[in-house]
Structure formats: C-alpha cells, structure tokens
Amino acid sequence: MLAFILRRLAQAVVVMLAVGLIAFALFRFVGDPVLFMLGQDATPQDRERVTRLLGLDQPFYVQYASFVERAVQGEFGLSLRQMRPVSALIVERLPATLELSFVAALLALVAGIAMGVYTALRPRARLSQLLLAVSLIGVSLPTFLIGILLILVFSVQLGWLPSFGRGETLAIGWWTTGLLTASGLKALVLPAITLGLFQMTLIQRLTRAEMLEVLRTDYIRFARARGLTDRAVHFRHALKNTLVPVITITGLQLGSIIAFAIITETVFQWPGLGLLFIQAVNFADVPVMAAYLCLAALFFVVINLVVDLLYYAVDPRLRIQPA
Amino acid sequence: MRFLPLLVSLLLGASAQAANLRWAAQNDILTFDPHSQNHATTLTMTMHVYEGLTRYDRNYNVEPALATSWQEISPTHWRFSLRKGVQFHDGSPFTADDVVFSFGRIRQPQGTMQIYVAGVSEVKKIDDYTVDFILAGPHPILLRNIIDFRIMSKVWAEKTRSQNIQDYKAREETYASRNANGTGPYVLKGWEPDKQIVFTVNKNWWGRHDGNVSDFTYTPIKAAATRVAALLSGDVDMVTDLPTQDVERLRRNDKLKVIDGHEVRTIFIGLDQHNDELLFSSVKGRNPFKDVRVRRALNMAVDREAIKRVTMRGLSIPAGLMVAPGVHGHSKELDQPWPYDVRGAKKLLAEAGYPNGFEFTLDCPNNRYVNDEEICQALVGMWARVGLGVKLNAMPFATFIPKILKHDTSAYMLGWGVATFDALYTLQSLVRTQTTGADGSFNCGRVSDPKLDAVIDAIKITTDLKKRDALLREGLVATRDNAYYVPLHHQLRPWAMKKNVSTVHRADDRPEARFTRVD
Numbered sequence: 001m002l003a004f005i006l007r008r009l010a011q012a013v014v015v016m017l018a019v020g021l022i023a024f025a026l027f028r029f030v031g032d033p034v035l036f037m038l039g040q041d042a043t044p045q046d047r048e049r050v051t052r053l054l055g056l057d058q059p060f061y062v063q064y065a066s067f068v069e070r071a072v073q074g075e076f077g078l079s080l081r082q083m084r085p086v087s088a089l090i091v092e093r094l095p096a097t098l099e100l101s102f103v104a105a106l107l108a109l110v111a112g113i114a115m116g117v118y119t120a121l122r123p124r125a126r127l128s129q130l131l132l133a134v135s136l137i138g139v140s141l142p143t144f145l146i147g148i149l150l151i152l153v154f155s156v157q158l159g160w161l162p163s164f165g166r167g168e169t170l171a172i173g174w175w176t177t178g179l180l181t182a183s184g185l186k187a188l189v190l191p192a193i194t195l196g197l198f199q200m201t202l203i204q205r206l207t208r209a210e211m212l213e214v215l216r217t218d219y220i221r222f223a224r225a226r227g228l229t230d231r232a233v234h235f236r237h238a239l240k241n242t243l244v245p246v247i248t249i250t251g252l253q254l255g256s257i258i259a260f261a262i263i264t265e266t267v268f269q270w271p272g273l274g275l276l277f278i279q280a281v282n283f284a285d286v287p288v289m290a291a292y293l294c295l296a297a298l299f300f301v302v303i304n305l306v307v308d309l310l311y312y313a314v315d316p317r318l319r320i321q322p323a
Numbered sequence: 324m325r326f327l328p329l330l331v332s333l334l335l336g337a338s339a340q341a342a343n344l345r346w347a348a349q350n351d352i353l354t355f356d357p358h359s360q361n362h363a364t365t366l367t368m369t370m371h372v373y374e375g376l377t378r379y380d381r382n383y384n385v386e387p388a389l390a391t392s393w394q395e396i397s398p399t400h401w402r403f404s405l406r407k408g409v410q411f412h413d414g415s416p417f418t419a420d421d422v423v424f425s426f427g428r429i430r431q432p433q434g435t436m437q438i439y440v441a442g443v444s445e446v447k448k449i450d451d452y453t454v455d456f457i458l459a460g461p462h463p464i465l466l467r468n469i470i471d472f473r474i475m476s477k478v479w480a481e482k483t484r485s486q487n488i489q490d491y492k493a494r495e496e497t498y499a500s501r502n503a504n505g506t507g508p509y510v511l512k513g514w515e516p517d518k519q520i521v522f523t524v525n526k527n528w529w530g531r532h533d534g535n536v537s538d539f540t541y542t543p544i545k546a547a548a549t550r551v552a553a554l555l556s557g558d559v560d561m562v563t564d565l566p567t568q569d570v571e572r573l574r575r576n577d578k579l580k581v582i583d584g585h586e587v588r589t590i591f592i593g594l595d596q597h598n599d600e601l602l603f604s605s606v607k608g609r610n611p612f613k614d615v616r617v618r619r620a621l622n623m624a625v626d627r628e629a630i631k632r633v634t635m636r637g638l639s640i641p642a643g644l645m646v647a648p649g650v651h652g653h654s655k656e657l658d659q660p661w662p663y664d665v666r667g668a669k670k671l672l673a674e675a676g677y678p679n680g681f682e683f684t685l686d687c688p689n690n691r692y693v694n695d696e697e698i699c700q701a702l703v704g705m706w707a708r709v710g711l712g713v714k715l716n717a718m719p720f721a722t723f724i725p726k727i728l729k730h731d732t733s734a735y736m737l738g739w740g741v742a743t744f745d746a747l748y749t750l751q752s753l754v755r756t757q758t759t760g761a762d763g764s765f766n767c768g769r770v771s772d773p774k775l776d777a778v779i780d781a782i783k784i785t786t787d788l789k790k791r792d793a794l795l796r797e798g799l800v801a802t803r804d805n806a807y808y809v810p811l812h813h814q815l816r817p818w819a820m821k822k823n824v825s826t827v828h829r830a831d832d833r834p835e836a837r838f839t840r841v842d
Contacts, residue, residue, distance in 0.1 A: 029722065031720070031725060032721070035724045037435065083354055083360075088496070093517075151548075151552045151556075155555075156556045164542070164558065165542065266545055266546050267548075269517070269546065271516065278545070279351075282719075283721070
C-alpha cells in the first residue's frame with residue numbers, strides 16, 4: 001500500500017516537472033514582460049538592463065532550472081505585474097476559486113443525480129423531455145455565453161443577483177469566505193451555476209444511462225418479484241449501483257472545474273486564481289503563469305491519486321499485487 | 324453652545340450631501356506605490372491620494388498644487404515655494420524634506436517613473452518651504468512633466484521601511500505598495516486585488532472639492548459585457564472603458580447618460596523606412612516605403628470616414644496629425660486628414676514604379692486599442708482597391724510589441740498617447756532618429772530625417788514659447804507632409820454613468836472624484 005502511494009507520488013513529481021518544462025519552453029511565445037513593466041517611456045537601455053536583471057535573456061532551460069531550484073525551497077519569486085510574492089498571491093486567491101469550484105461541483109452532483117434519476121424513471125414525462133432539452137443546451141453552449149445570459153436575466157432584467165464580484169467576505173485566519181454573508185451567498189449563485197452547468201448535464205446523462213441499464217438487470221426484476229416497494233427498488237438497489245461510475249467521473253471532473261474556472265471567473269470578475277492567471281497571460285507574467293500551471297498539475301495529480309486510492313479501498317482485486 | 328458644531332455639521336451635510344460613487348473600469352492597479360509603475364490605471368488611483376507640486380485644472384492648464392508659486396532663476400534653475408500647513412493623511416506636516424526625499428525615491432532604478440523627473444539633476448532644500456530644481460538643460464515643459472512626480476512623506480516612509488521602491492529580487496513586499504499616505508483629496512481605505520479599491524474623503528485637504536463624492540469604490544471588471552451589465556443593473560454608478568458596440572444602446576437608455584470626449588491617443592500605421600529591402604514584401608531589391616509618393620498613396624487610399632462610421636461606430640476623429648486635440652501643438656487647421664482619393668493614390672503608385680501595386684505584411688495588435696484588428700482588416704480592403712496586396716498578421720500585444728521594437732516588421736499599427744500634453748513627446752519618440760534614451764524610442768520603422776531631427780532637438784531646449792510653438796508646428800507639418808506615418812484617427816473615449824452622476828471628462832482617461840457629483 002505504502003509502496004503504491006510512494007510510486008504514485010514519484011510519478012506526480014515527474015508530471016509536475018514535465019508541465020513546468022513545457023510551460024517554460026512556451027513562455028517566450030507569450031511575449032516580453034519587460035515591455036509591460038517599463039511602459040512606453042522606457043529606453044532600450046532600460047529594457048535591456050531589466051531583461052538581464054530578471055534573467056529573461058537566458059535560454060528557457062536555464063530559466064526553468066532556476067525556477068525549479070527556487071520552487072523546491074517553496075519560493076516562486078515575485079509577480080512581474082504586481083511585484084508581490086507569487087505564493088502570497090496564490091494563497092490570497094485560492095479560497096475564492098476553491099469555494100466556487102466546490103459549490104459548483106456539489107450543485108452539479110446533487111442536481112445532476114436528481115435529474116438523471118427522474119429522467120430515467122419517467123422517460124416519457126413532459127418534465128423529462130424538458131430536462132433533457134435543457135441539458136443539451138448546457139452541453140452545447142460555451143461557458144461565457146451562459147454566464148452573460150444569466151447576468152442579463154437575473155441581474156439586468158430581474159435585478160435579483162449581483163452581476164459581478166464575490167460580495168462581502170469574512171476572514172477566518174488566512175482563508176476568506178463568502179459563504180457566511182448574505183451578499184457573498186448571493187454573489188455565488190450565478191458563477192456556481194455557470195461553472196457547474198456542464199458537469200451537471202454530464203452527470204445527469206451519465207446517471208440516466210446507468211440507471212436505465214441497471215433497471216433492466218435481473219436482480220431488479222427479482223427485487224420487484226419479491227414485492228419490494230418502488231422506492232426501495234429504485235433508490236436502495238438501483239441507484240446505489242449506478243453511483244460508482246458517477247462518483248468516479250465527478251472526482252475526475254473536480255480537477256477540471258478548478259483548473260478551468262478561468263472563463264467563469266473572468267466573466268463574473270470572481271477574484272480567484274483563474275482571473276489571476278488570465279491577467280498574468282496578458283502581461284506575460286512568467287512567475288505567476290509557471291506557478292499556476294504547476295498548481296493545476298498538482299490538483300490533477302492529487303485528485304487522480306485520491307481516486308486511485310478509493311478504487312484500492314473499494315475493489316479488493318487491486319490489492320493482490322502482480323508479482 | 325454645545326449643539327453648535329452638530330448644527331453646523333448638519334447644515335453642511337444638507338448642503339454638500341456627501342455621496343458615494345461606485346466606478347468600474349477594465350484594469351486593476353499594479354501597486355499603490357506612486358513611484359513604482361508607470362501604468363495608466365495605477366496612476367489614476369494613486370493621484371487621488373498623492374499629489375505633485377503642480378497639477379492640471381479642468382482644461383489641462385497647469386495650476387499650483389503642493390507648490391504655490393515658482394520662479395525661473397535661470398533656464399536651468401527653478402525655485403518652488405511650497406504650500407504651508409498641508410498635512411499628510413497620518414497628520415505629519417508636509418515640508419521640503421518630503422520633496423527631496425520623493426525625488427530620490429522616484430529616481431531609483433527599480434522603478435519606471437523616472438521619466439517624470441527627466442532633465443532634473445538635483446532638488447535642493449532651501450528652507451522648510453522652498454526647494455530649488457537644478458536642471459540639466461533648459462526644460463520648457465518642466466511644470467507639465469512633474470505633474471506625475473508625487474510626494475510621499477519621508478517620515479512615514481522611514482517608519483514603515485518603505486524608503487525603497489519594490490525590487491524585483493526582493494523577497495518581501497514593501498509596505499508602501501499596499502498602503503498609502505499622501506496629501507491628496509482622498510484617503511486609501513483598502514485595496515483587495517481584482518475586487519475593489521476603497522477611498523474616503525480627506526477632511527483636512529487644503530484644496531476645494533468641486534464635487535460631493537465622500538466615498539468611492541473602484542472595481543476592476545475585466546469582461547466588457549459584465550462591466551456594461553453591472554451599470555445596467557445598477558451595481559455600479561459609472562463605467563469607463565466601454566465597448567464601442569454598446570455605446571449606442573447605453574445612450575438610448577433613459578436611466579443612463581454617456582459623456583463624450585476624446586483621449587489624447589492617436590492610432591496610426593508605421594512603415595519600415597530603413598531597410599533597403601522590405602522584410603515582408605513582394606518587392607525585391609528596394610524598399611517602396613522609402614519613396615514619399617508611395618507613403619502618400621498609402622495615406623490617400625485610406626477612407627478614414629468609413630473607418631469612423633463602420634468600424635468605430637462614430638467613436639473616432641479622423642486624423643491628419645500625429646497628435647490629438649488637446650495636445651499642445653495641435654490645431655484643427657493643421658489636423659486635416661489626407662483626402663480619400665483612390666485614383667490619385669493609384670497615380671502616385673504608378674509614378675513611383677508600382678503600377679500594379681505590390682504586396683506587404685501588416686502587423687497588428689488584436690487586444691490593445693479599440694477595435695484594433697477590425698481597423699486593420701478595413702485597411703486591407705482599402706489598400707486592395709489601389710492594387711496593394713496586404714497580408715494581415717494580427718497577434719496579442721504582448722507578442723506584437725517586442726516584434727516591432729526589434730524592427731522585425733514592414734508595416735505595423737500602433738497607438739500613441741501623450742502623457743505631457745505636449746507634441747514634443749510624440750515627435751521625440753516616434754519621429755526623431757533613434758539614438759539613446761527617449762529619442763526615437765518607439766520609432767519602430769526607423770524614420771530618419773536630419774532636418775526634422777534638428778527641429779526636434781531645438782524644441783527640447785527652446786524656452787521662448789512663441790519660437791517653440793513655431794518649431795512644434797514645423798515638426799508636425801513636416802511629419803504630415805512627408806507622410807512618415809499613416810495617421811488614422813484619434814480615439815474617442817465615452818464614459819457612461821447613471822443620470823444622477825456628473826463629472827468632467829478627462830482626455831487622459833483618468834476620472835477624478837474631486838470633479839464628480841452624485842445627486
């Protein structure tokens with residue numbers, strides 16, 4: 001067991017190093033941060049001096065090596081755009097992104113399963129048809145459009161919810177939360193729906209397909225023959241068995257929700273990591289981009305590791321190691 | 324008697340009606356340090372808290388701020404009398420020591436604001452309320468140039484260990500990058516990056532507020548559609564950085580108003596006039612852009628009115644000069660765009676030896692100026708009508724700008740704003756032959772005209788205003804008539820706000836709360 005975890009962790013390190021290397025190889029195509037830092041009034045001599053000072057005149061692998069060397073010591077350098085330590089920026093933004101992602105994932109899971117079960121049990125009901133049609137929209141519309149549409153309806157037309165931002169936040173130690181204030185909760189609704197909609201429709205369709213599959217199996221027929229109530233058959237026996245793949249998919253999707261919150265955060269001016277990243281890209285802010293990409297890789301690696309460990313716990317066959 | 328203060332404050336409250344302003348624009352600030360980053364949004368925010376010795380009035384005339392008067396002892400020696408009784412927000416008094424300290428601080432090499440004290444070699448304290456500026460040479464626009472040289476409290480900086488501007492290599496953040504202590508009309512209450520910056524009025528300010536804004540919040544909203552939605556839904560009171568396609572709709576909304584004004588930024592096309600053979604063109608062995616007839620033909624083939632009508636939806640002023648209205652040196656009479664004349668352009672091209680035109684590549688940013696890529700697309704079509712096959716190469720500004728600065732281009736689009744409101748700024752950076760410093764710093768096509776260089780060098784040191792104005796005129800007209808550039812238009816920057824908000828439109832695109840009323 002321990003060997004298994006260690007092996008996966010070693011693989012995780014390799015993945016992150018590879019991500020960093022590829023990122024650094026690509027950074028010189030993003031542009032030259034020095035121009036943004038110095039503005040239009042700078043002289044060529046100033047630009048040259050700062051380029052050398054920042055080590056941007058070095059080949060990318062040398063820059064990468066010094067990045068890794070510092071990263072190992074927990075030091076990601078200073079953001080070129082904001083002149084603040086990258087680690088501080090990330091710690092400041094992380095709560096916003098994590099709260100948004102978890103609420104979006106939870107929403108996707110709960111609503112997705114409920115809708116999936118309903119459409120599987122009553123395939124011919126009007127509501128089922130409607131839900132399936134809506135889910136088709138959710139899958140096919142791009143995220144930014146959904147966000148803008150929601151803002152148009154719920155902020156501009158109805159005036160119920162704020163059009164941007166995170167509302168008031170409370171600080172609990174270094175963590176800031178919007179979950180404990182009314183304005184924070186209101187501000188969370190639209191971005192969470194926008195971010196979770198795609199996953200929700202995915203889960204809905206997956207649950208529905210799995211449920212239909214399970215309902216056709218013999219043990220359900222036997223359960224019915226035993227005279228169990230519909231409720232017991234559907235929820236105690238059928239649903240339980242559909243959930244295994246659903247939970248796997250949800251776990252894996254969580255990583256992409258966190259990593260791809262970029263668009264939602266930009267549309268709603270949500271002060272999270274995605275917004276930080278997109279601004280870093282516009283500015284060619286290398287330290288922030290590098291740290292963000294490595295962090296995103298870390299999320300994926302950790303979530304995959306957890307999912308693997310869950311399998312390990314659930315499926316006894318995996319415990320028998322091949323020689 | 325004890326009620327008197329209360330009564331007075333009630334009366335004052337009733338007459339001045341302290342109001343709250345919520346304003347949104349595209350970008351967040353980079354730092355609150357007034358000496359660190361030469362970045363438009365950052366300067367807009369720091370100017371509410373920190374003041375300079377001089378400032379602009381509503382019409383961009385220079386007026387006294389922390390200095391009450393000045394006197395030219397010799398062309399290289401100016402004496403400033405400082406305002407007495409001014410306090411920083413922490414209560415400490417403002418004196419000559421703070422000016423000397425701030426001068427040393429803004430010049431530190433890790434900052435990017437030295438330009439605002441360029442030409443000043445020393446600032447000397449004479450007594451607590453008098454300082455002398457020793458200049459490297461005559462400096463006709465000194466008073467304009469030092470407006471963004473803002474004064475920080477020496478005592479406070481020492482107490483908070485903020486004597487130095489943030490260094491790229493430092494591990495710790497300078498206190499002054501997130502906290503502020505100026506003398507200005509507003510006090511910084513807090514900055515949460517990408518969320519909001521909160522200010523409250525400075526009750527002890529020496530100056531007079533034309534508006535009634537007592538508290539204001541600035542929110543950066545990156546997505547244009549969200550920014551407009553925030554105004555429509557009433558979440559903010561005022562929005563700048565409007566997307567052009569939404570301006571008409573906002574004008575028609577009866578709860579909102581749009582105030583118009585231009586920005587001192589001119590959008591133009593630059594041409595490689597240095598290489599003997601264009602890098603990206605079908606013409607081999609020579610450079611057609613070295614021929615003034617070709618450059619004139621390029622100018623004449625552009626239908627600037629069509630760009631204004633279709634691409635800019637009315638939000639531009641077609642340009643003939645390289646500087647916008649409001650910049651010293653500009654005049655309506657000089658700023659006549661080249662007439663749109665397809666036949667004339669064809670004739671000129673034929674005379675120059677290109678009866679069938681030629682091909683070249685136009686480099687264009689796609690995320691920097693208003694509708695930049697669309698304008699370039701329009702140009703491709705217009706130049707095609709005179710036989711020029713233009714290949715458009717659009718890219719993000721971050722990759723575009725290093726490319727053109729390396730002169731790795733044959734034709735490019737650029738916009739140029741004028742921080743000093745004086746045409747020298749444009750002539751020196753864009754037209755002067757590239758040497759060191761600001762001379763030709765963005766002359767990416769390497770225009771080089773010795774006669775014009777002499778004019779520009781003379782403008783730098785001529786302090787006689789009449790002579791200087793004549794030289795500015797000469798420089799601008801020569802640039803126009805030699806068609807060294809293809810000026811397209813000056814950008815208009817409308818601001819939208821609720822009906823109950825009124826403010827003064829600023830050509831530097833920096834709204835000021837002290838000019839703003841919310842009724």
